[in-house]
Amino acid sequence: MVIEVASVGICGTDLHILDGEFAPTPYPIIPGHEFAGTVVAIGSQVTEVAEGERVAVDPSLFCAECHYCALGRENLCERWSAIGVTTSGACAEYALAPVANCQRIPEQMSLEHAALIEPLSCAVHGFDLLPCRMGEHYLVYGAGTMGLMMAQLARRAGAASVSVVDLNPDRLDVAAALGADAVARDADELDRPQGWEVVVDCTGAVPAIEDGLRRVRRGGTFEVFGVAAAEASASFSPFRVYNDEITIVGSMAVLHSFERAVALMSAGAVDAATMLSHSFALEDYAEAIEAFRQGLGRKLQINPARP
Structure with a gap:
């Protein structure tokens, strides 16, 4: 057509x-x-x-x-x-x-x-791959289109709280206006030392991915949603993935x-x-x-x- x-x-x-x-x-x-x-x-x-x-x-x-x-x-x-x-x-x-x-x-x-x-x-498919249990806490990296969509869908899916991290303060203002419970330029600024059950990277940036993996609560899920360059690589602790039973999932299109x-x-x-x-x-x-x-x-x- x-x-x-x-x-x-x-x-x-x-x-x-x-x-x-x-x-x-x-x-x-x-x-x-x-x-x-x-x-x-x-x-x-x-x-x-x-x-x-x-x-x-x-x-x-x-x-x-x-x-x-x-x-x-x-x-x-x-x-x-x-x-x-x-x-x-x-x-x-x-x-x-x-x-x-x-x-x-x-x-x-x-x-x-x-x-x-x-x-x-694409965001709906991303949620299809998450556990989507009621009352869990979400952390989203990136307040561009996809991060804002994932944050809004998390609210609709029954999240207890949704936090958003982005380096752009203007985008953080939008995330807050759209219902994010907390926004910050760095996850260290957020008051959740025990971590988040679900962490979603919507940036594709290696530093955000590496930081986000550290923020997942034991038994939680990390989703690689943003598109990184094909040759990019990130470092993580295999022992922690094993010992804390961290689920890492990719979401493609x-x-x-x-x-x-x-x-x-x-x-x-x-x-x-x-x-x-x-x-x-x-x-x-x-x-x-x-x-x-x-x-x-x-x-x-x-x-x-x-x-």
């Missing part, structure tokens, strides 16, 4: 792609994998979606034939691909997407908010979570209006990328229809 792109978010993965740190990406490529828009053309066999309907797009492309696809773990597909990552994406006026990847959005949802569904679906993310966005599980801070015209993409690198605002979007 052909989608007229209304909004496309800039993501940390885009920087890895642009900087040549994401091995599967061929060049040249049109980036943009967090997007929503209007269907303007469909194939002759398409009956599920009609022209004129508004959709959010799951960028994931799986082979449906390999070992991992057969196990239902398509995000680990041996031929994994994604719109805007390995094929042309949505930083353009129009984008192509299979009908199976397109989810209708509710009438009351704006297309700008709908472009947040893809990162929300989207898996059976996109439709649920549409429902959660529609239900107001995350404050989409607060999450969005800047909008750029398509011709200002380079400016938007530079603003993202500098940590400006919260979620930055490209709006191709913007004059």
Whole structure:
């Protein structure tokens, strides 16, 4: 199908792609994998979606034939691909997407908010991999888009408390406004010497990962959610992982979570209006990328229809 792109978010993965740190990406490529828009053309066999309907797009492309696809773990597909990552994406006026990847959005949802569904679906998958026991204490590293989403979902999942660490004081203010119980530039500033049952790194930064692993309470879980460079390595104590029965889990992209993310966005599980801070015209993409690198605002979007 052909989608007229209304909004496309800039993501940390885009920087890895642009900087040549994401091995599967061929060049040249049109980036943009967090997007929503209007269907303007469909194939002759398409009956599920009609022209004129508004959709959010799951960028994931799986082979449906390999070992991992057969196990239902398509995000680990041996031929994994994604719109805007390995094929042309949505930083353009129009984008192509299979009908199976397109989810209708509710009438009351704006297309700008709908472009947040893809990162929300990644956060939902991240929660699928956590124990999600009621009354546990969460520590989130990073108050960018993903950290703010994970913090809000933790609240909805029944966390007793949610703390957020980030070096950017402006982002910490947003985390507090969105319901974080405590925010700090360093976890040492937080009053929880016994540690947290769940610690989630949303930065991909090795110092944050190493620090976060030290903060996990005995029997707790550490989730590597942020995207680190492929060659990055982190140090940790294998003895402590063994002796304290620490669970370390990775969360990669989207898996059976996109439709649920549409429902959660529609239900107001995350404050989409607060999450969005800047909008750029398509011709200002380079400016938007530079603003993202500098940590400006919260979620930055490209709006191709913007004059």
